[in-house]
Every structure is written in C-alpha cells, then in structure tokens.
Amino acid sequence: FTPEQRFFMSWATVWRTKYTEEALRNQIKTNTHSPGMYRAIMPLQNIDAFYEAFSIKESDSMYVGPEARVKIW
Secondary structure (H helix, E strand, O other), rough: OOOHHHHHHHHHHOOOOOHHHHHHHHHHHHHOOOOHHHHHOOOOOOHHHHHHHHHHOOOOOOOOOOHHHOOOO
16 A cells, blocks of 8 residues: 555544444434544545545445535635
C-alpha cells in the first residue's frame, strides 16, 4: 500500500465499529454523532485525494461525482 492509501485506511480503522442492532438503534436515537461505520467512509468520499489514492472510477460503488461532493474550503 502507498503512504496515501495507508493514511486513508488508518482513518477508517479509527472509526471501525461493530454494533448489535439494538445498540445501533440506541446510538442513532441518543447520540448527536453518526455511527462510526458512516464516519469511516462518507467523509472520505468528499476528498479528491481519496479517489486518487485508490484509483476510484465512476463505475465504482464508492464514487460520488465532483459536483455532489461537499466542499468546505
């Protein structure tokens, strides 16, 4: 793996979680933060460098078009 790929894999590992269905429902109802499974992947889908690091193409299921990606700065 390249350094860039390892960076993004480490990010996802930090947020890796496993919930029972009951625990997930409780998390969604009571916590202001989204569950880790979404925090691991969804932010990365808005980062161009993520697409470059893994050569993600339009035909890939993780692909989000540039016009739909969140841009903050």
